[in-house]
Amino acid sequence: MMSTQATAAEWIEAIAGKASLPAPVVQEVLDRHAVEPQSTLPRRKSLRIRSVTLEGVKEGTVADGPFGRTFTFGPGLWAIVSDQNFRGKSTLLGVIQGGIRGDIHERVKPDVWRWLSKAEVVFEANSIGHRLLVTKEAGDPDKGAAGSFSREQEGGWFTLYEGTVGKPLERAVEDAMLAEFGFARFHAHNEKDGSHTHGWPVIASALFVDGPGKAVFGELLVDAIPLRLLQMFMGLPWVSTYTAAATALKRLRATKAERPTASRGLGDRLRTRLEAVDASLSSARGRVRPGPDRAVLRATMLEQDRRLLALREGIEETRQEAVRVDRQLQGATTLLLETRRALQQLRDERAAGVVLRTLRPVCCPSCDAGIDHNRHSRADEGSTCALCGTRQAPDEDEDALRLEELQRDVDDVEANVAELSAQATEAQASQRGAEAELSKAIEASRVTEAALRAEGSADLEMEIRGLEAQREQLLSLIAAEEEVEEKEEAAATGAHDEAVLQAAEEVTKDLYDGLAREILADVSREITTLSRSFGVQNIESMDWGTGGAMRIVQGKAPTSFGRLSPGENLRVRIAAALAVIEVARQRMYGRHPGLLVLDSPGAQEMAPADFAALLSRVHEAIQSAGDIQIIVGARADPTLLDVVPCDHVTHAHGERFLF
Template sequence: MSQFARDVVEKLQRASAAKRLVDVTETEVDDLLRAKGVSTTSTVPTPQSLQLTKVRFGGSRRPPLPATNTGPTPTPAGSPFEFDWNPGPGLNGLGSARNLRGKSTVLEVILWALRGTCGVQEDVAKYIDYVDVGFAISGAPIGVEFTVTNDQPVGKVVGGTSPVVQLASFETKSEFAAAMAEVMMPRLQLPTIPTFSSVSGAYEHAWPSYAGALAITVAGLDILIGDHKFGLPARLLQMFIGTPWATTKAQAQTARKSLDAEIAADDERAGIADASRTSHRAAAQASLDAALAALAASPDPLADLAAAEAAVANVQRLSNLIAAAVIQHADLRTRTVAMEAEKTEEQRRQHQLLEDALAVKFFNRHQPTMCPRCTSPVTNDQRKEEAAGHACSVCHEELDLDAFDADLLIASTADETTRRSAIAGAKLVADTSPGSGTDRDAPDDPVDTLTALETAIGKARAQIAAIETNLGRWRDEREQSLALATPANLNASSRRDAELAVARAQGALEALTVPSPAVATGSEHVETMRRHARILTAADDLAGERVTEGQRAALTSIADRVTVLARSFGMDALTKVEITGSPSLKAYKSGVPVNYSRITRGEQLRLKVALAVALLHTADDTGIGRHPGLLLVDSPAAEELAQENVDAMVRALADAVDAVADSQVIIATRNVDLLNDLLDDRHRRIADGDGYLW
């Protein structure tokens, strides 16, 4: 059993009455946590560095189609372009004297290759035909190469140098995103972040959420860490600073919320069922009252009761006769149809026998003069031998004497079926000949079979006619008896119907009064879920306490570093910063606390950059955490920072990044003079004059 399960059991046994479980065991807790995917151990993560080593992309700038175009026009060839850069560690800069010169596009292409999802503006993305971006994860090279075909990325992810190994391939946008998650998550040792929402239920944040936290853009300043709200910034903060038990906390919280939602749904269904049951019970009581009133008002059936009973008995007797006659009638009709079919078959068979026999008789009367096989002549001696010795005059085969007596020539070696058919056909020919004296009473006589069938069919048809006559008579008699029984019977029937209605209404009311087995089973299931919810709540609370305790010192250290960095970025009035695990940031300006959401956009930018750099320092100082050390910052001057503040921020950022091993920051700015002053050629890429970067 795990120590975490023991601690959960202890917490449940010491909890308040509403949350207490005294009969819970460590085995039950361990089994439940395992079933819900909640880790019972905590690991200390080691940072894995991520650096950009190459970014190359190209295509052609295609001019817009003329406004007067009304038919299909080939896509213009445009002017080709290519951007190729190999940035180094530390601070790197992308500069242009004016905005809209391609700086943001370079950062978006880097993120496209990193995340597997495209954030490049649609009109610009149409220019790009190929992308080749290289990364290094703790020194191990990773390459992302793809072309854009029909708006779909088609390419591969490779690793290593000698040899280069293909790690994944993709042909669609969704496959690209999945491939990057599959490659990057395990290599950077990043776990998925489970979460829950009332709309989507339980789901997991993965690589796109981590990668989004590596870029700082104007559009994402409302969020302190990353580019998604709804609890994700807190999870990212915990992961990046390596807070112990953070994964267990996220898993337990998600499992608890999922179970709470399931319980709430069951409670809602049960509430609807209870309301429906109450409504149905009231309706059943009203039905019973109405049935009792109808029974009290029904007449007592006493008049002509004896005559009515006799008529009813006669109706029953006649109904039985009719039912039996109908069955007999159907049986006779079935047998008649079968016999008629048999008669037709017998007629066909006899006709075939007759034709075969006539053919045999016709050919047997011939006197062959030669053998049909070898043309050897048949002599008179051979014919005499046939008559005297009973051997065929042509083939000398011994003849069947019974057939010979019937004036048939059949070899004694012929099969029995052929022999019997030929003899029967010969007799049939004899019977149909004028003046024939053949005995028709012979048991094998085929004509007797046909006669017997015709006789049986006639008898059956006579029986059918007799039954139909009886049925008509019995039905008339039954109608007369029904007419006699109706007046008294109606009263009795009405009384019985009223009594049955009362019985049914009473049964329905009783059924709605006693809980059904299904309701009892559902109640047991809900109670089990409530018990599990208590266990998961205790696990969530316990992990939360450990997370809070584990990150308290780290958050204090990070807040102090953010204060120093933000002041170096030009926030001179800043005296202190407080950061909580939610995460929330409170800036003290001249001693007055102001929440992050209430400060200016320029101040938000500087604090967000300062926090990101502070996370890099924390991972470098402690050797704990999961921040990979890469940061992309887009156009800080866009938030109306004074030029001297931008200069101070970039210079301070360069010093801060240089102090962190294996870190890399790429910043896009219009201050090209500052980039030229701070960075060498490898670490900067600057557009010429008013030109474009690519």
């Protein structure tokens, strides 16, 4: 068997030997599951309350009005007492608890929380000051509450968090306290809740005892928390490693147990559904009547649609071409008419001039004066007008040229008109042909569409296509499920993971089991002694086993912690908390911070003499240790005041309030 002080390398070799695997494989598995060796014995650390300050305005009491008070504390036994109940003892202790947990707003009754404008808790963690401060408007239940958490540094306060109260503030306090005390969040796994993590709130709960409870140590029974807290505070080496290995092994086995039910069951259901779909698909295909192949018809329909589109585009092109040619033809026809008109006009003008010149009038058309015939002869010889005497130039040659040009223009335009007329006729014929071809294509498409809409065929085809789609989807889901199953099984249940984790659990437990039994035996004896001195009747023995259960023999009859009366339950819880502190002090190691807060321990059927014995024993335990602080809240009693030093007592006399 290996000793408690085994090194990390020796631990790995021991696991490799037990699992019959190479050390590198073991290391890889442990790293993957975050199982790390923690073998050193911890040094003692301390937590101590310095002061609590409360300010605000009271309402609805016999002493309404502003208040403000600071309560100071130091090492040793301290008492907060009052002559009457409901004078603020539990509120003050709740503020202390909320101060080191970061949740003051949850530890104070709603009416008192409404009064407060300031709540400040200053405490020392390993001699380093920390301060939690909550401020708000007095009379305001929640809105505007702000919190800050600071660490003492060079005579001032270094802010670690500043913001609203709630989870962020609690998380800041938790992170700081875990770091200061060297605690680690511990993981757990159970069938009901699965995997989860416990941190500073659970650890800090063991520092407060405010009445009977289900757990000997702390507040929770789940995940063997009382035993884990005891092991943590006693400073057992390898306990965190053992817890991590055990949790990883449980989680691994739970995954292996759950996977066939959840995943493979799904695969089976998918395959069953696939069989049903295949059967329906075969039946539907069997109902198909002989006839045209609908796939071919659909392909034909698509091809006809493409052809219709092309034909419509072709018709549009021929129509535009016919319009273009017609416009050109109209323009050419108009030009031809105008050119012919100009030619005819020139001819008429030329003919009129010839007629006039050939006429020989015998008198003036205006005055009927006679004209000498010789005058006409002389005019012809001199190229002058016989009537007016104007000299005339011959223009027969110029008119002839103009007539020739106009005739050529007419001939050219006539040729163009003839050509355009032929083109227009051809375009119109092409358009009519394209329209006829389109009509035939539309008719053919209608025939194909009618065949596709044949009664019963379309519904049956849709049913077949739907079943085919379902079949493809099911095949894809089955393939994906099989792939995921293979990957997850390979990742979560590696070939050697379970063997390595089981070997790690066994090897690690062997490392600390002997020392754990010794420490638990010391704690059990101390609990028995303290319980007797606190007035638990007929206690013969109390044995806190390594499994977490406390076996009690009372009046020669075996019993358990859960069967004790409320008064006995409270006494044993206090005894357990003190026993852990005392045994850790005697062994000179451990991580219990040495703070214990007791709220009204004398209220649970505890006689004054027994209460005095309890406090006397507490006082004896802490006198030999200067870093232990115990704060008790109770009704004022002479037996209590005789035990607690007078300067360690905060007393609300008579009807007065603590604040």
